[in-house]
Amino acid sequence: MSKTVESLSSFPDEVEFYQNYWNKKPFVVRKGVSEIIINGLISADELAGLSLEEDIRSRIVRSGKTPQDWICEHGPFEEAIFSSLPERNWSLLVQDVEKNHPPTADILDPFGFSPCWLIDDVMVSYSTPGGGVGPHLDSYHVFLIQGMGKRSWKIGREKIRKEKYIEGLDLKILSEEFIGDEFEVESGDVIYIPPLFPHSGETIDESMTYSVGFLGPSMAELLIEFGHYIEEQESLNSRYEGGQLDANSSGEDMDESEINNFRTSLTDLIRSDQFEEWLRRYFKNED
Numbered sequence: 544m545s546k547t548v549e550s551l552s553s554f555p556d557e558v559e560f561y562q563n564y565w566n567k568k569p570f571v572v573r574k575g576v577s578e579i580i581i582n583g584l585i586s587a588d589e590l591a592g593l594s595l596e597e598d599i600r601s602r603i604v605r606s607g608k609t610p611q612d613w614i615c616e617h618g619p620f621e622e623a624i625f626s627s628l629p630e631r632n633w634s635l636l637v638q639d640v641e642k643n644h645p646p647t648a649d650i651l652d653p654f655g656f657s658p659c660w661l662i663d664d665v666m667v668s669y670s671t672p673g674g675g676v677g678p679h680l681d682s683y684h685v686f687l688i689q690g691m692g693k694r695s696w697k698i699g700r701e702k703i704r705k706e707k708y709i710e711g712l713d714l715k716i717l718s719e720e721f722i723g724d725e726f727e728v729e730s731g732d733v734i735y736i737p738p739l740f741p742h743s744g745e746t747i748d749e750s751m752t753y754s755v756g757f758l759g760p761s762m763a764e765l766l767i768e769f770g771h772y773i774e775e776q777e778s779l780n781s782r783y784e785g786g787q788l789d790a791n792s793s794g795e796d797m798d799e800s801e802i803n804n805f806r807t808s809l810t811d812l813i814r815s816d817q818f819e820e821w822l823r824r825y826f827k828n829e830d
């Protein structure tokens with residue numbers, strides 16, 4: 544077994560974290576989260592309960608003999624589904640659990656050294672032996688906290704930039720093997736995985752896994768959301784009047800100077816105090 548995924552005795556401090564790990568390389572911390580915190584988090588039964596609710600994103604993934612046999616079903620589910628599932632080879636995954644089961648937000652307490660404002664959600668999965676979602680990569684940073692049970696993980700040694708997926712599945716499973724390190728985790732163990740590092744987890748004993756995900760907006764999302772905000776603020780939402788047009792402005796083509804005037808208007812908006820206020824609120828309220 545290679546030692547490429549570093550095993551740390553405790554969480555790194557802020558300086559070490561950003562210098563050595565954030566967006567750079569994975570690590571594992573044994574017993575990084577205390578049993579007291581783990582015991583206060585959502586239970587498997589409560590998680591199943593959430594997956595019955597409208598407006599809560601949930602999935603059941605059944606692993607097959609070959610990746611082509613994997614099945615992903617989306618919630619909300621009927622309660623009866625849980626009595627029809629086999630004893631092995633499936634997982635239930637529920638997004639945004641900390642928003643719908645507030646005590647689960649306690650899982651964030653040990654991660655003060657990370658950029659908490661960038662946390663998107665806490666996804667919780669319950670899985671039976673053999674359960675998992677297959678080898679994949681994510682566009683977000685994640686802390687994977689093992690609750691009850693035992694899982695084995697394979698974590699890639701570097702980012703994959705041109706990934707290939709198995710076609711025809713409602714699930715993104717990498718079609719090619721990746722080079723990585725394999726190890727097992729138990730209750731309280733924490734793995735950090737930066738974006739684009741391939742990884743694959745498989746449950747050994749009936750498990751709960753808590754995934755704290757950090758996902759920034761795309762520039763399009765950011766501009767669209769800021770646009771909605773401007774729309775509601777009369778003082779910011781002035782209409783272009785062409786007040787600086789001159790003799791060069793006639794005809795079909797815009798003059799270079801007018802392009803610069805547009806640039807200036809947009810830059811002024813981004814430089815305004817309101818942008819700062821909006822941006823801070825955006826990251827606080829985003830869900």
Ligand SMILES: [Fe+2]
Pocket residue numbers: 679680681742
């Ligand atoms: Fe993942």
